[in-house]
Amino acid sequence: MKSRFSGRRGAAVVAVAVMAAGGFVASAQAATPLGDVTKDLTYRCAFPLVGQQDVNATVNITIPDTGTTGTRIVNGDLKITATLSANIVNALRAFQTATTEGTAVADVDAAYDSKNMTLGIPGLKIAKQTVPPSGTMPVDISGPVPSLIVYKAGGVSLAAGAVFTAKVDTRKADGTPTALGVLNVPCSVKATTPPQDRSLATIAVSGSDVPPPVPGTPPSQPIDKSLTYNCVFPETGAVDVAGRITGTIPATGTVNNRVQPSLSVTATLPTSVVDVLRNNSAATVSGKGVADADNAYNGTSITVGIPGPVPSVNVPASGELTATLAPAVPSVTVGAPGTVTISAGQQLNGTFTPLKADGTPTALGTFDVPCTLNAGQDPTLGAIAFS
Template sequence: MPKARWLLAAGLACLAVACLASPSAAATQVDKKLSYTCPFPLIGEQKLDVEVKASFDVPSAPGGTLTTSGLAVSVVVPDKATRGLALVGAASVEGTAAAEVTLANGSLTLPVTVPLTVAKTTLPPSGPFTAQATGSVPPIVVPNAGKTTITLGGFSTRLTPKKADGSFTGLGSFTSDCTLDPGQDSVLLSFDVGTTQSGYHYSLTGTTTVKALGTTVPLNGSFAVTTQPTFSDRPAFDPAQAAFKLFGFVPGTAELRFTPDGEQTGSLGDGGFVAHTKLALAVPQVSLFGVPVADQNCRASAPIPVDLRTGTGFALAAGGPVAGTYAIPPLTDCGAFTGYLSSLFQGEGNAFAVALTAR
């Protein structure tokens, strides 16, 4: 989600490298072999063979969760590196790594840096040796339908060779920035997020603030979101009762009825959405001192556009906060007091603040 680094994962270790990614729904086993070029002190650039194994559960619908388990990364380090480390008296090597991974899901492209731990590895007298690197991957919500890929990039390691007695060698700790050798398929995992779930239905609670009246009005209702084949929204607000005071002491009440008007569109992204909504506003009852002053046909003279955006913590599968601001145009057909009532309601700076709960 930002919460973005919730994301995916991939791990790659070179001489500490690991590769991770996350999904959630049908177990998919991955065994990927790649080659990298990494610079070493004293001996220059070396080619390393990396093997990544993991099990992924991939989501079947947008808003589902991606999880990963059984991540195991092996890095084969060539004999020349072994001999170079022996020159400084190294008996073992250990450290950390940071792998570059990219999650692509519909319109979402998310670069992720995954921290890894390189286990202490005892060095042989000569010949290649194999290092193991691991890292943990949090669950990840995949917001969009369609093809989703987890692609590996380069990685950086911070390695510390040590002598047999545990003391440092003359190299201390060194950093090696490794690059993926060209001509390889670096996609760790590819899967389709299905379209079996074509929409979401929520109950709605919250408020709308009418700035000109100086009042905040409780709201209830429902909200339907269609994600296939294109995004559309359909808010349904129950009639709401506004209580206000003119000049700070004249008590008044008004019934507000917000209903969809025209095309309702929007877009998905990063686990939430923005809904481009148009609302008709009817004000069939307005009373001052308990006396009705509006005809039942009283309403806003034009549709009210408002962008309703999901907030922090929103998830399509569960719901969460949604907010938006709007302007009320002049009122019409309110009877003899149309002009006066219009002046009470119209203006900018009005706001919706609601919470959606999945049904």
């Protein structure tokens, strides 16, 4: 069976750029047909009380078989079904655990253009699950994955990372926390003889080389950068939108050790756009999408389209509307010394749904908002020198 799962994570590889992309969302168009991929892996996870336990997981993802230079490669959502043993479930029941849910971070290894890196991809959701009265317990984990654009022909090889970490919130039947609270569960791919095959897939990218975005001058840290995008909204058409990116990108890192950036994005919609929302009786607006981020590492450039939510914000009675986004930025580990330069990408594309005060949709329905970075700006956010 083909390990398509890797493709999706592959998108994540580009996720280094996610550091720049912050949290504005965007929609993207797939360049090639998607294929369904399934991968079975066994992890060794450390649980409170019961210690190290085996957890079997089935990963499902749809990703393209091929790609073209300069054209976006879009992946489907990642879906993982894990099975907790009766031993683990018995321990949960011993503490009156009625339900569990949480979040997860999964590592993905990627190789492209003779470069190797590992991305710790956050933002995966562990669905709420009722603890059964006996036996094993299924756990569903899912989340969107980044798209990517590469600029040189070649193969993007992907593999499941060696590490997977979960945060599990345990609750009693009345909704209050159990004595276990939130469990931190670190997992590693189980060492076996022969070793488990973590390789997922290689996306074959063809076409002539395309000039990548050219990074500018990294700003001092912490980041406080204002950028202007031109966005197309319903009724108002094309208008400029002011964005402010804040956060920190570490200046240095060590090869084979994680570096964790942090970013937040504030976007201000002009009065003309918000008037359209008000004229359609919108009380709130929320959405999702993808933000492009460019990264350059030792002569290799990749653009990553980072998916994420736009949390609901109230529509004010007058004036502009401001929304602050706090993206779940992945950690990055590289396998060789060099510098990773991170910049905000050229595209920010969103899908939004305004709602009336009673929670029903407005006449605007759900609409797409494509945005392009205005020319003449330096979108560079930072550079990490790995040694």
